[in-house]
Amino acid sequence: MNAVLSVQGSAVSEKTKPSFMSRVFNKKKALKVAKVALPVAAVAAFFPDAAMATTTATDLMKSGDATVKGTFGKQSSVVKWVVLAEVVAGGIMYMMTKNVKFLFGFAIISTFITIGMSVAGY
Structure with missing residues (x-):
């Protein structure tokens, strides 16, 4: 007689839900934020008057x-x-x-x- 044992699955779930912190702070999102923040920081560093909007201008029209x-x-x-x-x-x-x-x-x-x-x- 051939007895075949089948495993229904493990009692503990192998797929665990990632924590809130790892979902919010991950590499992919950090790269997206860096892609936006770095050019803005560069423009603010090179053109501080434009970044602060403190220039005084005359109305040409x-x-x-x-x-x-x-x-x-x-x-x-x-x-x-x-x-x-x-x-x-x-x-x-x-x-x-x-x-x-x-x-x-x-x-x-x-x-x-x-x-x-x-x-x-x-």
Whole structure:
């Protein structure tokens, strides 16, 4: 008679769960952090003013502020033409599709542009 003994498995689990510390602090994650931290440290070492953001600069666009307000301000012709183009485009889209969403959509876009320009100070 042939007797075959089979082993069902060991009573103790061979696969142990790694500890929290070994999951958080491992070589792979340390290399990922080093890949990010080293270039940042190098830039901070070579350009400390950029890293600290302590430089004082002059606004080079300040001289053109009056020109921009004159071109795109509340009483400028550009704003009137943009609003007129939105009304015409909304009307054409409504006539092509007979969908009121297009007509009101352009009115809503015009309102958002007006609000955005007033928030920006124009």
